[in-house]
Amino acid sequence: MKQSGVGSEKIIRRKRDGELEYLPDDLTVEEPLEIRVGNQVVATTMRTPGHDEELAAGFLLSEAILRDRGDIQKISIGSENRIDVDLAPGMKPELKSAQRFGTISSSCGICGKDSIEAIRQKFPAIAATDFRIDLELLLSLPDRLRQEQGDFARTGGIHAAGVFDSSGQARIVREDIGRHNAVDKAIGRALLDRLVPLDRHILLVSGRLSFEIVQKALAAGLPIVAAVSAPSTLAVSIARESNQTLIAFLRPPSFNIYSHIERIVLNQAP
Amino acid sequence: MKQSGVGSEKIIRRKRDGELEYLPDDLTVEEPLEIRVGNQVVATTMRTPGHDEELAAGFLLSEAILRDRGDIQKISIGSENRIDVDLAPGMKPELKSAQRFGTISSSCGICGKDSIEAIRQKFPAIAATDFRIDLELLLSLPDRLRQEQGDFARTGGIHAAGVFDSSGQARIVREDIGRHNAVDKAIGRALLDRLVPLDRHILLVSGRLSFEIVQKALAAGLPIVAAVSAPSTLAVSIARESNQTLIAFLRPPSFNIYSHIERIVLNQAP
Numbered sequence: 001m002k003q004s005g006v007g008s009e010k011i012i013r014r015k016r017d018g019e020l021e022y023l024p025d026d027l028t029v030e031e032p033l034e035i036r037v038g039n040q041v042v043a044t045t046m047r048t049p050g051h052d053e054e055l056a057a058g059f060l061l062s063e064a065i066l067r068d069r070g071d072i073q074k075i076s077i078g079s080e081n082r083i084d085v086d087l088a089p090g091m092k093p094e095l096k097s098a099q100r101f102g103t104i105s106s107s108c109g110i111c112g113k114d115s116i117e118a119i120r121q122k123f124p125a126i127a128a129t130d131f132r133i134d135l136e137l138l139l140s141l142p143d144r145l146r147q148e149q150g151d152f153a154r155t156g157g158i159h160a161a162g163v164f165d166s167s168g169q170a171r172i173v174r175e176d177i178g179r180h181n182a183v184d185k186a187i188g189r190a191l192l193d194r195l196v197p198l199d200r201h202i203l204l205v206s207g208r209l210s211f212e213i214v215q216k217a218l219a220a221g222l223p224i225v226a227a228v229s230a231p232s233t234l235a236v237s238i239a240r241e242s243n244q245t246l247i248a249f250l251r252p253p254s255f256n257i258y259s260h261i262e263r264i265v266l267n268q269a270p
Numbered sequence: 271m272k273q274s275g276v277g278s279e280k281i282i283r284r285k286r287d288g289e290l291e292y293l294p295d296d297l298t299v300e301e302p303l304e305i306r307v308g309n310q311v312v313a314t315t316m317r318t319p320g321h322d323e324e325l326a327a328g329f330l331l332s333e334a335i336l337r338d339r340g341d342i343q344k345i346s347i348g349s350e351n352r353i354d355v356d357l358a359p360g361m362k363p364e365l366k367s368a369q370r371f372g373t374i375s376s377s378c379g380i381c382g383k384d385s386i387e388a389i390r391q392k393f394p395a396i397a398a399t400d401f402r403i404d405l406e407l408l409l410s411l412p413d414r415l416r417q418e419q420g421d422f423a424r425t426g427g428i429h430a431a432g433v434f435d436s437s438g439q440a441r442i443v444r445e446d447i448g449r450h451n452a453v454d455k456a457i458g459r460a461l462l463d464r465l466v467p468l469d470r471h472i473l474l475v476s477g478r479l480s481f482e483i484v485q486k487a488l489a490a491g492l493p494i495v496a497a498v499s500a501p502s503t504l505a506v507s508i509a510r511e512s513n514q515t516l517i518a519f520l521r522p523p524s525f526n527i528y529s530h531i532e533r534i535v536l537n538q539a540p
Binding site: 007009011012013014015016017018020025027028029030031046157177208210211212229230231232233234235236253254255256257258261266 | 277279281282283284285286287288290295297298299300301316427447478480481482499500501502503504505506523524525526527528531536
C-alpha cells in the first residue's frame with residue numbers, strides 16, 4: 001500500500017527552453033476505498049491512500065450516520081482498499097439507500113432536491129456564541145496551511161483541508177486528491193479525538209467551496225469556513241442559513257466575505 | 271432556471287489596500303440534477319445548470335449504458351432538476367446497482383477495484399492510427415480554450431473541457447462547476463451530433479486529470495487527453511494501457527507527457 005500518497009512515474013518533460021528531458025516524476029496516488037458499516041457498503045470513493053479511518057469517520061459524520069466518537073465501536077482496515085466501521089451496540093443507523101450517495105460529479109455525496117432539504121434540517125445551525133477571530137489571524141491562515149503541507153503538495157496535485165484553533169494554530173491538516181476527502185479526513189480526525197463539535201475552530205480548504213464542503217463543516221460544528229478559491233451559489237446559501245461565516249478567495253491581503261461577517265473582527269474601518 | 275450558470279450575491283470584499291467594499295458578485299451556480307433511464311434513477315449530480323441533455327448523454331456513454339446516438343430514443347427535461355432518457359426500443363441496458371455509482375469524492379463515478387477492472391475491459395483501447403498532431407498545435411490549445419470561455423469562467427469558479435479537431439479548432443467547449451460534468455457535457459454533445467468515436471480529436475481540460483476523466487475520454491474514443499494541471503497515478507496507468515496519449519501541466523512552452531508520445535510530432539530534437 002502506498003501510504004505516502006505519492007507515486008513516481010517516468011515522464012517526458014518539455015522545459016521552457018523547448019528542451020525535452022526524461023525523468024521520474026511524482027504523482028498523487030488515486031485508489032478506490034470502499035466504506036462499510038456493519039456488512040453494508042455505504043460508499044466507495046477514489047481517494048489518496050492514508051488516514052482511511054479518518055476518511056470513513058468524517059464521511060459518516062457528514063452523512064449523519066454517526067455524531068461522536070462514542071457511536072463507533074471499532075474501525076478496522078479490511079482488505080487493501082476497504083474499511084469496516086462497527087457502530088456501538090444498539091445503534092441503528094439510518095442507512096439510506098445507496099442511491100442517496102449516488103453521484104457522478106466532483107461536488108456531491110448528497111444529491112437531489114429532497115436530499116438537500118433533508119440535510120438542511122438534519123444539522124442544526126451553528127449556535128450564536130462569542131467566537132470571533134481577528135482579521136490578521138484570518139489573513140495568516142493560507143501561509144500556515146502551506147507550511148503544514150509537504151513540498152509535493154505545494155507544487156499542485158493535491159487538495160488540503162486544515163482545522164485551525166482560535167489562536168490560528170493548525171490542529172489538523174489533511175490532504176487528498178479529492179477535496180471532499182481532505183475535509184472528511186480532517187473532521188474525521190477531530191471526531192476520533194473527541195473534538196467535535198469544533199465550535200471554536202476554523203476550516204480552511206485549498207480549493208473551491210461547494211455545497212458539500214460547507215455541509216461537512218456544518219456537520220462538524222465549524223462556525224467559520226474559508227477557501228482559497230471560489231464558492232458556489234449553494235455553498236453561500238447554506239452558509240447563510242446555517243449561521244456560518246463563509247470566506248472565499250482568501251488571498252491575503254484580499255478576500256471576500258459571503259455571510260456572517262460578525263465573526264471577523266476588522267481592525268480597519270470600511 | 272438559471273441556465274446561464276452564473277448567479278449573483280451581495281458580498282463584502284477586502285481589497286488589496288485593506289479597504290472594504292460592498293458589491294454584488296458573480297458565483298457559479300450549483301444545483302442537483304437527477305438522471306433517469308426509463309423510470310430508474312441512475313445518478314444524481316451537483317452540476318451547473320445548462321446543457322443537461324448533453325450531461326446525461328455523456329454520462330451514460332461513460333458508463334457504457336449507451337454507445338451512440340442511435341441508442342437514444344428521446345431525452346427530455348422532466349422537472350426543473352431532472353432529465354429523462356428513453357433508450358431505443360429493444361435496448362436492455364445493463365443498469366448496474368446504484369451502488370456502482372456511489373461515491374463521496376470529487377473524482378469518481380466508478381469505484382471499487384472490481385469496477386475499475388470491469389471498465390478497463392469494457393472499453394477497447396484506442397486503435398493505432400496515423401493520427402498525429404504538431405507540437406505547435408498542442409501548445410496553442412490552452413489559449414484556444416480560454417478564448418472560448420466567458421469572462422466569468424476565466425476568473426476562476428468553473429471548470430472547462432474542450433474537444434479540438436486535428437487543425438486545432440475548438441469543436442465543443444463546455445463548462446461546469448464539476449470537472450467530470452464538463453467532460454460529460456462535451457462528449458455528450460459529440461454523441462448527440464454523431465461524432466463519436468472522436469478518434470481524430472483532442473480533449474483538453476482546465477484542471478486535473480483523474481482516472482475518471484481519462485476513462486470518459488476513452489469511452490468517447492479520444493486518442494489524446496491533455497490537462498492544464500496534474501494527473502493522478504491511476505489516470506496515467508489507464509492511459510498507458512488504453513493507448514491514449516496523456517499530457518498534463520500543459521502550460522506553454524512547458525508540458526509533461528506521460529504516455530504514448532508518438533502522437534506528438536516534435537519539431538525539435540530532444
